[in-house]
Amino acid sequence: MSDDDLAILGPAAGPTTSPAPSGAGPTTGAAPEPAPEPGPAARWLPRIVVAGLVLAALNLRPAITSLGALLKEVREGLGMSGTVAGLLTSVPALCFAVFGFAAPRLARRWGPGAVVCAGMVAITVGVVARPYAGGTPGFLAGSALALAGIAVSNVLLPVIIKTWFPDRVGPMTGVYSMALALGTSLAAALTVPMTAALGGSWRSGLTVWALLAVLAVLPWLVVLRWRPAAAAPTPGSGAPAAAETPIRITASPTAWALAVFFGLQATAAYITMGWMPQIFRDAGVSAGTAGVLLAVTMAVGVPLSFVLPRLASRMRHQGPLVVVLGVCGLAGYTGLWLAPAAGAWGWALLMGISNCAFPLALTMIGMRSASPAGVVKLSAFAQSVGYLISIPGPLLVGTLYQHSGGWGLPIALMIGLMVPQIAVGVLAGRNRRIEDER
Numbered sequence: 001m002s003d004d005d006l007a008i009l010g011p012a013a014g015p016t017t018s019p020a021p022s023g024a025g026p027t028t029g030a031a032p033e034p035a036p037e038p039g040p041a042a043r044w045l046p047r048i049v050v051a052g053l054v055l056a057a058l059n060l061r062p063a064i065t066s067l068g069a070l071l072k073e074v075r076e077g078l079g080m081s082g083t084v085a086g087l088l089t090s091v092p093a094l095c096f097a098v099f100g101f102a103a104p105r106l107a108r109r110w111g112p113g114a115v116v117c118a119g120m121v122a123i124t125v126g127v128v129a130r131p132y133a134g135g136t137p138g139f140l141a142g143s144a145l146a147l148a149g150i151a152v153s154n155v156l157l158p159v160i161i162k163t164w165f166p167d168r169v170g171p172m173t174g175v176y177s178m179a180l181a182l183g184t185s186l187a188a189a190l191t192v193p194m195t196a197a198l199g200g201s202w203r204s205g206l207t208v209w210a211l212l213a214v215l216a217v218l219p220w221l222v223v224l225r226w227r228p229a230a231a232a233p234t235p236g237s238g239a240p241a242a243a244e245t246p247i248r249i250t251a252s253p254t255a256w257a258l259a260v261f262f263g264l265q266a267t268a269a270y271i272t273m274g275w276m277p278q279i280f281r282d283a284g285v286s287a288g289t290a291g292v293l294l295a296v297t298m299a300v301g302v303p304l305s306f307v308l309p310r311l312a313s314r315m316r317h318q319g320p321l322v323v324v325l326g327v328c329g330l331a332g333y334t335g336l337w338l339a340p341a342a343g344a345w346g347w348a349l350l351m352g353i354s355n356c357a358f359p360l361a362l363t364m365i366g367m368r369s370a371s372p373a374g375v376v377k378l379s380a381f382a383q384s385v386g387y388l389i390s391i392p393g394p395l396l397v398g399t400l401y402q403h404s405g406g407w408g409l410p411i412a413l414m415i416g417l418m419v420p421q422i423a424v425g426v427l428a429g430r431n432r433r434i435e436d437e438r
Contacts, residue, residue, distance in 0.1 A: 045226055049164050050175070052219035056116055056153055057179035059216050062187035062209040063127050063146045064092050065298075068273065069191040073202035078136050090395060091140070092147055093270065093387045099151035100384035104376050112156040112163075112376070117220035119156075122149030124213040131203035155380045162366050162375040169366040170313020177305035177359030183212075185298040247374055249381045252437045254368055257428035258361065258382040261322075263389025264421035265357035268329060271414060272297060272351055274394045276336075279407050283340035293348040300352025301359075308356055309363040318364055322357070322425030329354030329418045337411045354418075357425070361386075364428055370435050378434055393417070 067074065067088075075085050106115045123146045130142025157176060165172045187209065195205030249255050276297065277290040285293070312318045332350030335343050365382055369375045397410040404410075 055216035058183035095147035103155035119149035181301035259385035262386030266390035267393035318429030326422035
């Protein structure tokens with residue numbers, strides 16, 4: 001994908017000039033015509049993009065975490081087998097990988113803003129349809145539609161940040177990551193109370209999150225409406241497009257390091273979200289307290305997801321941050337192994353800090369390429385390959401738990417995976433760009 005393919009996203013894609021008046025002669029050597037004053041659309045559009053970014057990020061996890069909160073009720077209501085319910089926990093990562101690979105092609109054809117807008121529509125329709133689609137197949141189809149919308153938005157929102165805010169990748173990634181963490185926490189904490197308030201139906205409890213997705217569609221419609229007048233490059237400006245050497249993303253060591261780092265941190269996050277409450281409950285912690293401990297782990301990411309990208313963007317090498325987060329993960333998992341109930345709050349806090357490897361990975365994706373075109377390729381590659389890597393983790397933990405009858409082996413696996421996560425994260429954090437490796 002060339003930079004021209006992304007130029008319609010906004011002013012950051014490159015300066016534009018006014019076309020020469022009709023009938024004008026050659027302009028060689030002539031003074032350039034002064035650029036017109038930006039209109040109201042051009043002045044307000046970046047703020048609307050920020051609103052769209054925040055609302056989109058808020059919608060990237062509620063379709064998943066709201067289902068986790070009501071999974072027992074959904075299984076009973078649909079007559080879903082335990083095997084299907086177990087596979088359902090791996091569907092998000094699979095959809096993120098499959099549909100994430102399609103995001104660059106869709107962005108090249110329609111523009112990233114339009115694809116994100118369509119993604120929010122897909123989330124809305126999928127969340128509304130799945131509880132009422134009839135049976136397990138319909139529920140899975142609706143979930144897949146919502147997850148497809150989440151997947152393409154996962155890949156393209158970092159590209160939009162790079163395009164609109166090239167000098168503020170760290171701070172804007174922080175805003176995006178904080179909103180994503182907030183959406184995750186809100187869905188985990190509020191789904192059950194809202195379900196009770198809506199009459200106790202799990203269908204209503206899942207459907208209510210479609211309202212948040214509807215809100216996210218609105219700012220992107222405004223962006224698409226005003227984009228041609230405020231941001232599109234002007235034909236006939238006389239500035240030839242710069243030729244770009246194609247980037248072979250699979251030949252980049254940095255891209256592979258980022259993909260593996262992304263996959264291992266996603267593995268840790270899915271294992272934490274899926275199994276941490278059960279670990280605490282098996283250690284004698286009450287079900288209610290175990291749920292609160294998970295909420296604490298998720299909530300820790302809200303402020304840290306805002307601060308960490310800002311800090312990372314000011315560093316030439318993000319390796320030290322990778323090591324700090326990894327050590328917190330090692331300490332948290334070790335504590336779960338040795339004294340799960342006695343130090344439960346401390347372990348939940350440490351694992352919440354460790355899970356902030358996600359916003360750090362997003363920040364590094366934005367920093368490891370010189371152009372929006374490079375970022376869209378790197379984002380699609382790192383996230384899609386990464387989510388493929390993360391698929392077996394939660395299933396393997398469940399298998400080890402079932403066959404060993406305890407949490408010793410599963411937690412040992414978590415500790416073991418944290419070591420390569422630190423190693424590849426340090427490699428991904430080096431101050432280099434994928435364009436330099438072709």
